[in-house]
Amino acid sequence: MTRGASEGAVDVVVVGAGVAGLACAQDLVAAGLRVRVLEASDAAGGRMRTDVRDGFRFDRGFQVVNTSYPQLRRRLRLSELRLRPFTPGLLVHTPQGKLRLGDPTRHPRMAADLRPGRLATLRDLAGLAMMSGRDLLAPPRVLKRQTDRTTRTALAQAGIGDELVETLFRPFLSGVFLEDELETSSRFFHLVWRSMLRGTLCLPARGVAAVPELMAATLPDGTVAFDVPVERLTDDGVLTARGDELAAPAVVVAAGPAAAASLVPGLRVPATRSVTTYYHAAPERPRAEPTLIVDTARRVLNTVVLSEVSPTYAPPGRALVSTSVLGVDETEGGEAEVRRVLAELYETDTTTWEPVAAYRVAEALPAMPPPWPLSRTTRVSPGRYVCGDHRATGSVQGAMASGARAARELLADR
Known part of the structure; x- marks a missing residue:
């Protein structure tokens, strides 16, 4: 994979190296087409990125991998992800205390959690x-x-x-x-x-970025070019922000809703949901289990000790706690308020917890009110296609399935 767009004729340009674009590229390459994937940022993944700093792994927003997703199982060997599972259940914080809800089909002893x-x-x-x-x-x-x-x-x-x-x-x-x-x-x-x-919620040992990284690694060398923003689509292909034109008879826009709409005038895109994820480093683990905690007061969406799910998320002697709140939280003192709530949820003193990262994700998911089409055509005009979770469902499965549909429709049109 290269840092810039390689020369040479191609059959298809895919704009965006998130999992939708990579799934599309995989299927087109498998069909024998010459494909170039242009990615504006410095790595594959789109929203599925992981930053590594000071021994911590920070996914760009709380994300999980579900082992039951058909597209995931089709495209990757799950063993390569080195998956670490969450507890098959929840801890629910209520005014009366914590309630545990487990899946008795996996652990029969959890059936007691469901007594009337x-x-x-x-x-x-x-x-x-x-x-x-x-x-x-x-x-x-x-x-x-x-x-x-x-x-x-x-x-x-x-x-x-x-x-x-x-x-x-x-x-x-x-x-x-x-x-x-x-x-x-x-x-x-x-x-x-x-x-x-049917599946198990997990984290890859290297972070959620391992999914797109492994997908990109299946493509021929030189297929994916990084740091190549696309300025606009042309009659013959695409024009990059550097002024270079790459010609191709077909273009697939595999970008988020706003970016896709800017490249395809008139494209109807859904409203989106936003989220903020805070990461705190604790001197010791506040809960010794990989269990998601939710709050009936909905002061936070959820929180979990990620280093209990996978020890690779924190350096030795530290614990990493992930907590998400609804919306793009830019309020003054927002992090301090979250830490105050965490003291109650974890029943511990959080004053020594260090805020180590925060991610505000404006287009985290498409809003999906009914009636919501679970899949829709990716064709927008002759030789032009748009894919992504906003064209299907807000999930890794939905994004990959949309990319697969773009490939099928493109091949059928040829």
Whole structure:
């Protein structure tokens, strides 16, 4: 892979080396096409980047890898990622204390967490069990054909009452969808719930950047060029910010919503959800387990000791805590307020915790209200295509699937 655009004729230019663009490039190269991927930044990944400083690994926003994603399993050997799992469950902070919710299908001893009266009523738990069983066993095509409603409506129709919604689903799903009203597409919710029941949430030992790095490594040398921003599309290909024109009969724009709209005038893009992730270094681990903590008061979306998930995220003798809050938090004292909340959530003194990084991600996910098309065409004009999670669903699976669709449609058009 090179730092600038290489010379030579190509069949396709892919603008953007996130996982959508890389998936598209993989499939086009496999079909025998000559492909050039132009990336504006200094490395592959888009939003899936990891910074390494002072022995810490900082993913650019809290992210996880789900082992059940079909696109991920198709494109990579999961063993190469050296995945480290989260606990299959949650700790829910409530005014009455912490409640643990585990997955009894993986650890039968966790069934006690679901006894009636502890977390919810028997009726609520029966509704949860029936919904989970259906989502676990039903083929994805069945879930995709359901009438699309809000997630909150779908939970009510499953027989899950407000108490369990407010104690479990709303605080947990706020961190998944980056919105706290449960207004996201119910079809997408059921697919996400299915993936969580069937897969394991993990972190790669080298950070989430390992996913796009391994994808890029499967492409022929010279395919991906870094530090090459694209200024605009031309009739013959693309014009870079340096004034160089790269000709190709087909161009795939695999960028975020705002960047894609700037390159493709008239492109309709969805609203987006934003998030801020704070990283704190603690002198000792505040909780000795790789378990996600959510807060029913929703002061934070979630928090976890990342170095308990994977020790590679912190140097010896230090612990790294990741905490996310909804929106782009630029308020004065925002970090200090988060640290105050963490003292309550972890039941420890956080005054000695060092704020070591903060990432404000403005286009973290597309907003997906119903009716949300789980996939849409990538064709925008002859020889021009747009892919990304904003053209499918807000997930690694959705981004890769959109890239795969762009490749299929491009090949069909040839």
